[in-house]
Amino acid sequence: MYPFFFLHLTDPHIAPPGELLFGQDTNARFAAAITAIAAEASSTPFAFAIVSGDLARDGEPAAYQALTEMLDALPCPAHLMLGNHDVRASFATAFPSAPLDADGFCQQAFDTPAGHCILLDTLTPGAPHGTLCAARLGWLAERLAEQSGPVLLFLHHPPMPIGIPGMDAIRLLDGEALWAVLAPHRDRIRHIFHGHTHRALAGSWHGIPTSSLRGTAFEVRFTAGKLAIELQAPIEFAMVRCDADGIAIHLAAAPPLA
Numbered sequence: 001m002y003p004f005f006f007l008h009l010t011d012p013h014i015a016p017p018g019e020l021l022f023g024q025d026t027n028a029r030f031a032a033a034i035t036a037i038a039a040e041a042s043s044t045p046f047a048f049a050i051v052s053g054d055l056a057r058d059g060e061p062a063a064y065q066a067l068t069e070m071l072d073a074l075p076c077p078a079h080l081m082l083g084n085h086d087v088r089a090s091f092a093t094a095f096p097s098a099p100l101d102a103d104g105f106c107q108q109a110f111d112t113p114a115g116h117c118i119l120l121d122t123l124t125p126g127a128p129h130g131t132l133c134a135a136r137l138g139w140l141a142e143r144l145a146e147q148s149g150p151v152l153l154f155l156h157h158p159p160m161p162i163g164i165p166g167m168d169a170i171r172l173l174d175g176e177a178l179w180a181v182l183a184p185h186r187d188r189i190r191h192i193f194h195g196h197t198h199r200a201l202a203g204s205w206h207g208i209p210t211s212s213l214r215g216t217a218f219e220v221r222f223t224a225g226k227l228a229i230e231l232q233a234p235i236e237f238a239m240v241r242c243d244a245d246g247i248a249i250h251l252a253a254a255p256p257l258a
């Protein structure tokens with residue numbers, strides 16, 4: 001049962017084949033991460049990978065199709081989530097077996113030895129910020145009510161500011177509504193994993209540990225000024241090790257592209 005390992009990847013921003021993002025080959029960067037993960041998997045039994053949104057550069061059907069093929073090289077199953085650059089309909093066409101809730105949101109919950117994993121859909125179509133409407137929050141409340149064990153929570157948009165004004169303006173805007181649902185269960189929520197920020201981050205929110213990654217595509221700079229990106233950032237992924245009483249998150253990086 002323990003130790004239990006899984007992977008956290010985020011923000012691959014996959015483009016249609018042959019296309020770039022900010023002049024950078026995000027597809028090659030994501031492929032490099034998968035290659036590095038495959039090497040790690042020879043000695044560590046990762047149960048699955050969670051990819052916490054911004055799967056596509058801009059929701060292109062060809063990008064999702066490319067992603068389906070790239071994931072074939074991943075040495076474990078992938079649980080895919082949506083971010084602000086994703087389009088639900090295009091995603092669902094490319095991944096027809098992806099779980100959708102009764103309202104069509106890309107949300108799911110499943111048990112693991114480390115706890116009940118709950119993956120939320122914070123996508124607001126056409127907007128860079130995230131929201132969790134009453135329907136999605138209601139779904140979350142039901143998932144929390146139907147079991148009493150530990151929980152690992154995943155969402156694309158962070159519910160709290162991180163200190164970069166351009167990023168804080170597009171965080172999960174109804175974070176306090178989320179907290180109202182989580183608060184009665186606060187003692188059993190082990191960790192919140194998020195994406196969106198394109199930063200290697202560790203912190204807490206209402207006392208619950210949080211973490212994120214640069215993502216594989218690019219990094220966002222820490223600045224009080226205009227939002228700026230760093231293209232030469234490490235191609236980052238996280239290896240998560242869970243015990244009964246603790247979680248260790250190892251940030252790792254693939255070799256830079258030639």
Ligand SMILES: [Fe+2]
Nearest residue numbers: 011054083196
């Ligand atoms: Fe992103």
